Amino acid sequence: MANSVSRRDFLKLAALTSLNLSIPPLAKSADQLMQPQQEKQNVLVVVFDAFSAYHISLHGYGRETTPNLARLAERAVVYHNHFAAGSFTVPGTASLLTGALPWKHRAFRFENGVVESYVKKSIFHAFESYYRIAYSHNPHVVRFLNQFAADLTTLIPYEQLLLTGNGLVQAFFKNDDDIANISWSRIMVKDKGLSYSLFLSSLYKQYNENKINAYKDIFPIGVPTIKGDDHYLLEDAIDWLQDEIPKFPQPFLGYFHFMPPHDPYTPPHDFFGYYKNDGLEFAGKPQDIFAPVRPFDFMLAKRREYDEFILYLDREFGRLFDRLESSGLLENTWVIFTSDHGELFERGIQGHITPAFYQPLVRVPLLIFPPGGTTRTDIHTPTSAVDVLPTLLHITGQKTADWTDGVVLPPFAASAPDPGRNVYAFQSYHSEQNAVLKQATGMLVKGKYKLVYYSGYYDELGAEGKLIQLFNIESDPEELTDLSSSEQEIAAVLLAELKAKLAEVNEPDL
Numbered sequence: 293m294a295n296s297v298s299r300r301d302f303l304k305l306a307a308l309t310s311l312n313l314s315i316p317p318l319a320k321s322a323d324q325l326m327q328p329q330q331e332k333q334n335v336l337v338v339v340f341d342a343f344s345a346y347h348i349s350l351h352g353y354g355r356e357t358t359p360n361l362a363r364l365a366e367r368a369v370v371y372h373n374h375f376a377a378g379s380f381t382v383p384g385t386a387s388l389l390t391g392a393l394p395w396k397h398r399a400f401r402f403e404n405g406v407v408e409s410y411v412k413k414s415i416f417h418a419f420e421s422y423y424r425i426a427y428s429h430n431p432h433v434v435r436f437l438n439q440f441a442a443d444l445t446t447l448i449p450y451e452q453l454l455l456t457g458n459g460l461v462q463a464f465f466k467n468d469d470d471i472a473n474i475s476w477s478r479i480m481v482k483d484k485g486l487s488y489s490l491f492l493s494s495l496y497k498q499y500n501e502n503k504i505n506a507y508k509d510i511f512p513i514g515v516p517t518i519k520g521d522d523h524y525l526l527e528d529a530i531d532w533l534q535d536e537i538p539k540f541p542q543p544f545l546g547y548f549h550f551m552p553p554h555d556p557y558t559p560p561h562d563f564f565g566y567y568k569n570d571g572l573e574f575a576g577k578p579q580d581i582f583a584p585v586r587p588f589d590f591m592l593a594k595r596r597e598y599d600e601f602i603l604y605l606d607r608e609f610g611r612l613f614d615r616l617e618s619s620g621l622l623e624n625t626w627v628i629f630t631s632d633h634g635e636l637f638e639r640g641i642q643g644h645i646t647p648a649f650y651q652p653l654v655r656v657p658l659l660i661f662p663p664g665g666t667t668r669t670d671i672h673t674p675t676s677a678v679d680v681l682p683t684l685l686h687i688t689g690q691k692t693a694d695w696t697d698g699v700v701l702p703p704f705a706a707s708a709p710d711p712g713r714n715v716y717a718f719q720s721y722h723s724e725q726n727a728v729l730k731q732a733t734g735m736l737v738k739g740k741y742k743l744v745y746y747s748g749y750y751d752e753l754g755a756e757g758k759l760i761q762l763f764n765i766e767s768d769p770e771e772l773t774d775l776s777s778s779e780q781e782i783a784a785v786l787l788a789e790l791k792a793k794l795a796e797v798n799e800p801d802l
């Protein structure tokens with residue numbers, strides 16, 4: 293059993309010690325844990341949620357959204373055609389963490405974890421000889437991390453890197469730890485329903501409101517929010533990482549999943565309005581069959597806020613990278629920068645909750661920074677989120693995971709990439725986890741072609757319930773021309789492969 297710390301355990305632990313939540317538990321315990329093993333290199337995975345590669349200047353976007361990433365890319369392996377395995381957090385992150393495609397881990401719906409047989413098939417299990425630590429701003433990812441907790445040395449509680457939900461005790465009861473501990477537990481165990489004390493509860497609410505008010509000038513359209521009243525500052529989370537990462541016992545595997553640029557897009561005043569009237573024009577695209585019709589101006593406004601929110605995470609990632617580099621840690625650490633899925637502001641779709649798989653929804657950044665790297669390598673072959681796990685095992689000299697659907701990424705693989713390789717994404721967000729999937733979208737990218745197959749959408753598509761799209765993503769990266777009619781032979785070959793795959797995991801309906 294690992295020393296995973298659930299929120300409740302953390303609170304219990306806090307109650308037994310002198311409670312000072314501004315000092316994370318790691319700061320005190322790192323020295324007492326295992327000694328560094330210099331021969332093994334560390335791995336730091338940083339995920340920014342809902343970050344579409346389509347919106348990254350490094351990949352040709354018209355707005356300079358990522359000056360820091362562009363600067364740092366000069367020492368990285370940059371993947372230009374990297375695909376998430378799903379278009380929202382649940383399948384996307386589960387595939388990143390397990391190296392398996394969605395129809396295997398079967399995390400399809402918002403409330404799904406991975407199936408029981410994948411609980412011991414995560415990246416944390418694969419790195420069993422490492423100090424493994426993880427944090428997520430996104431509660432859907434916290435669910436996975438809780439599932440994988442036995443393979444984590446330290447699971448940082450969700451509340452720890454929030455703006456609210458932390459720090460009340462020191463503020464009110466700094467001279468009396470006993471009262472502080474009891475109060476904290478009674479106020480904070482929110483998931484039991486009513487708080488113990490109405491008095492403290494209202495104090496807590498007021499405290500949080502005051503805390504948020506203090507940041508309203510910095511964030512003109514809202515302090516960054518996860519859900520409801522869970523607010524966060526990426527600056528604080530990055531500060532915490534900067535301080536703590538150098539104290540992690542080595543070798544370590546760190547997985548840190550942060551919310552920006554996920555909706556709601558709330559850029560700080562440094563960036564709010566940055567692209568206003570920048571004159572950049574975006575071509576109208578065909579309306580998606582599944583999407584509501586939204587005003588074009590609304591889409592443009594949301595796109596602008598999203599792009600300005602990207603500037604915020606780019607600044608903070610740059611700050612983290614520079615600090616870790618100056619500490620010397622990056623001489624012995626692989627840094628992985630990626631996302632769980634993309635985002636869309638076209639065709640009537642705003643966000644990523646849609647049956648569709650257009651490129652901005654599934655193309656995500658992947659940059660791998662080798663230890664002490666000084667040169668840039670560009671990879672254009674299609675790659676998948678499921679490749680990250682086997683690649684990290686390979687580059688750190690460990691045995692492969694026999695369950696993965698991924699391959700070792702170029703340029704690290706011994707052989708050249710297979711040009712006929714199939715890259716899949718899949719979603720079925722209304723389906724029962726263990727039942728036959730009645731409604732699903734599958735994507736298959738093979739070389740320059742991308743096939744998307746919709747099945748079971750009777751309300752939108754009529755009695756057949758099916759739709760096929762085929763794009764040449766090399767010559768038509770904006771996916772303006774559906775080739776499913778004009779290139780029927782290619783569509784048929786790819787469809788047969790995709791259907792065979794679906795049938796394999798889903799006898800007999802799809």
Ligand SMILES: [Zn+2]
Nearest residue numbers: 341342381632
């Ligand atoms: Zn997400």
